[in-house]
Amino acid sequence: MKIGDDEVVCTHQEPCSCFDNYGVGVCRLVSLTENTVATLKAVLLDAEDQHLNNHEVRTWLRKIKDAVYDADDVLDDFVIQALEKKVLIQQGSTIKMLHNFVSPSSNSVAFVMKMIRRIKDIREKLDEIAANRSKFHFTERFVDMRANSAEREQTHSFVLESEVFGRRMDKEKIVNMLLDTNEQEILPIIPIQGMGGIGKTTLAQLVYNDKKVEIFDLRIWICVSQDFDVEKIIKKILESVTKKECPNLEVDLLQFSLREQLEGKKFLLVLDDVWNENDEKWSKLKCLLIGGARGSRVIVTTRSEKVATIMGTISTYHLNGLSDDDCWNLFKERAFARQQNQAPTKFVVIGQEIVRKCGGVPLAAKALGSLMRFKTEDRDWIRVKNNGIWRLPQKENGILPALRLSYDHLPFYLRQCFAYCSIFPKGHRIEKEKLIQLWIAQEFIHSSTENEFLEDIGDEYVTELLWRSFFHEPVFDYYGNLVSFQMHDLVHDLAQSVAGIECAFADEGTKEDVLEGLRHLCFIGEFYTSQILAALRKTSILRTLVFQSNCPLFAHCAGGELSNFRSLRVLIMRDLDIWEIPSSLGNLKHLRYLEVYSKYIDALPKSVTKLISLQTLNLSRCYKLKELPRDVRKMINLRHIHVKNLSCMPSGLGQLTSLRTLPLFVVGKGRGCKLNELHGLVHLRGELAIQNLENVSSAKDSNYANLKGKHDLQILKLLWNDVSDKDIRTEETYVEVLTTLQPHVNLKILQLKGYLGSKFPYWLMEPLLPNLVEVSLTDCRKCQYLPPFGVLPSLQVLNLVRMDSLQFVEGSSVSGWFPSLRILSLKMIPKLEKWVTRSADDPLSLPCVVELRIYDCPKLTIMPMVPSLENLYVGKCNEKLCFSGTWHLTGLQSLQLRNCQNLRKMEGVDDLTSLHTLDIEMLPKLINLPESVQYLTTLQTLSISDCENLTALPEGLGNLKSLHKLKIWLCPMLESLPDGIQHLTELQSFKIEHCFSLKSWPSWLGNFTSLSYLSISDHKTNYSIFHSLFGCCRYRFDV
Secondary structure, X not given: OOOOOOOOOOOOOOHHHHOHHHOHXXXXXXXXXXXXXXXXXXXXXXXXXXXXXXXXXXXHHHHHHHHHHHHHHHHHHHHHHHHHHHHHHHOOOHHHHHHHHOOOOOHHHHHHHHHHHHHHHHHHHHHHHHHHHHHHOOOOOOOOOOOOOOOOOOOOOOOOHHHOOOXXXXXXXXXXXXXXXXXXXXXXXXXXXXXXXXXXXXHHHHHHOOHHHHHOOEEEEEEEEOOOOHHHHHHHHHHHHHOOOOOOOOHHHHHHHHHHHHOOOOEEEEEEEEOOOOHHHHHHHHHHHOOOOOOOEEEEEEOOHHHHHHHOOOOOEEOOOOOHHHHHHHXXXXXXXXXXXXXXXXXXXXXXXXXXXXXXXXXXXXXXXXXXOOOOOHHHHHHHHHOOHHHOOOOOOOHHHHHHHHHHOOOHHHHHHHHHHHHOOOOOOEEHHHHHHHHHHOOOOOOOOOOOOHHHHHHHHHHHHHHOOOOEEEEEOOOOOEEEEEOOHHHHHHHHHHHHHHEEEEOOOOOXXXXXXXXXXXXXXXXXXXXXXXXXXXXXXXXXXXXXXXOOHHHHHOOHHHHHOOOOOEEEEEOOOOOOOOHHHHHOOOOXXXXXXXXXXXXXXXXXXXXXXXOEXXXXXXXXXXXXXXXXXXXXXOOEEEOOOOOOOOOOHHHOOOOOEOOEEEOOOOOOOOHHHHOOOOOOOEEEEEEOHHHOOOHHHHHHOOHHHOOOEEEEEEEOOOOOOOOOOOHHHHHHHHHHOOOOOOOOEEEEEOOOOOOOOXXXXXXXXXXXXXXXXXXXXXXXXXXXXXXXXXXXXXXXXXXXXXXXXXXXOOOOOOOOOOEEEEEOOOOOOEEEEOOOOOOOEOOOOOEEEEEOOOOOOOOOEOOOOOEEEEEOOOHHHHOOOOOOXXXXXXXXXXXXXXXXXXXXXXXXXXXXXXXXXXXXXXXXXXXXXXXXXXXOEEEEEOOOOOOEOOHHHHHOOOOOEEEEEOOOOOOOOOHHHHHOOOOOEEEXXXXXXXXXXXXXXXXXOOOOEEEEEOOOOOHHHHHHOHHHOOOEEEO
């Protein structure tokens, strides 16, 4: 089923198989209904183009959607009935199954009769609606064809630079790229990418008209737009070069003429507003452009990251929005043109709030400025300020029509997914996996083959929307996987616009009539009105219902009234102060996505297991929840279970063979859930943590778990708990169990904790996991040797914690040892002495390590060379390690020294020429800092804490001209501050506390004119001096 202004589709995949048990008559009715829906679907694509300006069409579309939503529910009821039958068979309840589905006296007969009546009612509605379509003269279209979206007007190369704000730096960067003589590409192509209205064309115009680019023999501007016809583009180029109309020639003559005109000439070609994603079409044009002189350049502007990737030979230039100041200037130019751009005082504050709606998009600033030009009343300005842009009247050059071009260009399968995103609040960071699961719950995603997983298709949808600038500000994890993203506020307005009345937010200002016709509703904030509650009780057609921010309305819906929402597919209860989930939840038979965030809930009602259609159960923030319901095995449609902190698992979990997400599996004792339950869960992906492995008494169970067969697992955590001596398994059991838990070769992250074998299994020692990027070994207290991690080609992170028996790390001096390692952490390894190599003469090196953390390794005195190191933390270690001369730390940016009890002096500090942060803490024998500190000219932060014998600071501190933050804390022997500190005129934060020997303060403290934070405490001094300094601290002053 679709939402928004597009086609409405009944989305059950092969539903007729669910109806076989109900007779030929039922199957025929269902088939006829589906055919009618298919016919209507074919004309809906044409109806979409007409409905924006035709009230009758809008009404007709509304009736279709309501009828097809009803049909969807009826078909879903049959599917649910079939699922319940399947569960009974799986549970072995044959007698009960026969009673329920065969006996004439059973509820099954009543169910079928009721469904037949409902189908007939829907058939009548659909037939009536279909009969009315003829008067609108709709033409039928295929679903996979794109609508004919409105063409953007043709662009040209001229621009008045005086009317452009905030693009000087962008222009200079692009011009420099054009003039770069070091570029090795034969024909460098520079893509400029950004959302609609962001100013790509304007930037290209600025560059095109810059005097520096007059060095090109030819400058050519072509507005390509949506029709990437190579023949037409060739003609446009020829007309631009010759300034004559191009005759109608055969393609071969055209290409010959083009190459002749460009041959030996240095040209700049701008291809503006490109939408083409066909690599072959671009290749045909590109090969004809190669013949120009060296130094020729092509600029491409596009909304699509995919287009930029296909066409560009240089990194894409992503154009960002304007600052608020630049948007305000642009807005003023339009809104107050009659007042010589001088804003009346009463409109300044309101106008600036209106401008913030633009989100840095210049087209929006111009459109809103034009809208406000003739509005002179306060109420008009306030109305615009309080309304979303999508609710405002739009002119032909308005922002939403410009953005709608991008929407119209979407394939239809993406439109419904995009429109649904309006259910999230503005500014919300959308989690990728959650969004995909919501799309699946609404049946927006379909697989054409059995080998395609819905989640993988959804991942492609997200990527495509990101490429097309509907999503922005993506966040990736350390390994490059997309985690979350946002929607620009204006894009969110577009989503609300195309979703129409089907998606809405409700807050304290919401009127009850807004709920009419709603399918997807989100309550925000702590508010309650009886009118909203009354309207909500009548809204039984909802498919998405979100309560968040402790919304009190939930308490009024938590009883039996929750059952009123019979069509609900998604229910989210987020950040609510609730102690239990209502048992009436089990009546929501259609529910596919359930998310509960509560710090109080410690159990789920048994009725949850009646949610047989449920696909996603998200309980990851129910921190007190310790177990799942016993009969969770009946929820055979579950694909994703998000849980944390469980202490046990229910038996029968292995029957949920559709599971894709199960981040935690707890091995039970005695008759508890056994590890062999994992055997049938072959589709698990992402992360799996197996906890309480000490309860595995036999390698037979662990072998049957078949981890090696789970090729989509990315992260595997194998966790043993500390046990008493009487309960501890033999070392052989630990080794045997771990040996049988060999994961698939695709695994990226492996964590072992509490493993008490003295050796590692063959699959780690050989090693057989070449794709590992992160390994963590914690509390492996008996292991004396590490596996040969240094040969893993992709390993980037290695964490070793509490390895009590580890004395040496064996390495190799040959190239290729730890070739990709970037982060190394060594913590609490009491016997570790050094890194060893077979050849003592060859120095060891960790060539790519940028972050190194060493804590409580008292015997470690030397490390391999780390030439790329940027961040170093050393704590509770031998003083010889702190300034090892073998490290070569010239690129170090951050140094933290903590709790090194015997460190008396800091040597070689002057070599740290790139240092930005120096943090010293708990160095009891350090008496002073070396004078060489003055050479750390790049230092921005200096923190000295809990150095009980530090008596003085070097005078050379005044040379640290880049220092922004200085902290001195708990240095009881420090008696005075060096006069050189007065020259730190860039200092912004100065904190000096618990330095009890300081008796006086120099008068030059008032020199810190850039200071924004000053904190002073626990000094034997007269604090009256600080009153004269208070003015220099703009934000905070603590004494």
